[in-house]
Amino acid sequence: MQEKNVEFQNITFQYPEDSQRMFENLSFSVARGEFVAVVGASGCGKSTLFRLINRLEEPEAGRILVEGRDVREQKGYSGFMPQKDLLMPWRTVGKNLMLPLELRKIPKEKREPMAREMLRQVGLEDCWEKAPRELSGGMRQRVSFARTLLSGSDLLLLDEPFSALDFLTRVSLQEWLAEQWESLGKTVIFVTHDVEEALYLATRILVLRGRPVRQVESIPVPLPVPRRRQMLEQPEIQELKERLIAGLQREEAAYYEN
Ligand SMILES: Nc1ncnc2c1ncn2[C@@H]1O[C@H](COP(=O)(O)OP(=O)(O)OP(=O)(O)O)[C@@H](O)[C@H]1O
Ligand SMILES: [Mg+2]
Known part of the structure; x- marks a missing residue:
């Protein structure tokens, strides 16, 4: 079994200004050396996951472990690129x-x-x-x-790192990041709104849905590493992409109804 790098254990969290919990009894883990993309509707809590890992927010209940140790007992365990x-x-x-x-x-x-x-x-x-x-x-x-x-850091938390880039710069930085990840063996958790970007880069996609989020759906990306962009054209990847996009659209719609 691969060793866990980041582990959420029964995390419950709510912003004091909010009337609803954001996470309830949420557990999941990311193994060392994985490249995990996190997707979900706007406002579902993606950035908050990182804020919790970095202790910018404290959970109401539960623990977060990095390299098997509670984050409250350590410092400097992640390289964090915030959304802003x-x-x-x-x-x-x-x-x-x-x-x-x-x-x-x-x-x-x-x-x-x-x-x-x-x-x-x-x-x-x-x-x-x-x-x-x-x-x-x-x-x-x-x-x-x-x-x-x-x-x-061996753990990189990247919150929509390429969202403001023009298409060509974005493609070249995606390729560069993929190479870095392959050669350095770091653990990357990468938030994105772009399903294609997630499929190109990640070995696994985590989908957050609902309010509160009680579990994450984990979808392995069935492609070998190193990736080539043409691989995204394979029928099963196209299908997966459509399924992910449809799921996200349903979530966005549900948010507007609330
Ligand atoms: N102090 C706060 N800081 C950030 N978000 C807060 C705060 N208080 C309440 N919230 C709520 O948390 C939600 C935003 O969570 P978060 O930033 O984790 O979402 P996200 O999934 O990263 O969204 P996006 O895709 O738009 O970046 C919003 O519903 C917002 O109203
Ligand atoms: Mg965000």
Whole structure:
């Protein structure tokens, strides 16, 4: 059996402002080295899963384990890319990127080359000296993604990391992330609204539905790794895609009715 990297044990959670619970007695796990995509209607709690893993919110009941240990007993166990970027406006792009390296206590002389190389990987080598406000939304998203990877963490939590990107940039970063994942063996949990993106990248898709969410549906993606984009054209993948989209549409409709 594969070792569990992240484990939700009977999590119950409700935002104080809300009249309804978001999660009720929710349990699921992600194994080490998996690439899991999380999909679900807007507002169903995808970002909240990450907020709970990172202890930005505390559950009412239940425990969350990372590498078999309660998150309350540890620090620095994940590289988190939030949906809204948290770049520091007063630091240049370069200095934003070197921050996680400082925190990791990487020797000073290595920080700049590492950060510059990562910036090159996301196609923004010319932006080193720029301030975040000088960048477009998609560029900020790429810097934020680069910063998350520089955290060096074995667990990456990426909340819609490519949602603001133009089509071609998105495709090339998807490919790059897939290669990184294959070669580095990290665990990735990836929130997306894009079912095709989920099918291309993930080994398993978790679907959140209902309010409160009581369980997640787990759908393995029946494709080998490394992936090629043409694989998405296979009839069984097309069918799976249509099924996922129809399910999400039903969920969205149910939200509007409430
Ligand atoms: N303090 C809060 N912070 C964030 N969400 C809150 C808060 N209080 C209540 N909520 C509710 O939580 C829900 C949003 O949850 P969450 O951000 O996890 O959803 P999501 O699945 O990530 O949505 P999206 O796909 O739009 O990003 C909304 O219904 C919102 O009203
Ligand atoms: Mg969200």
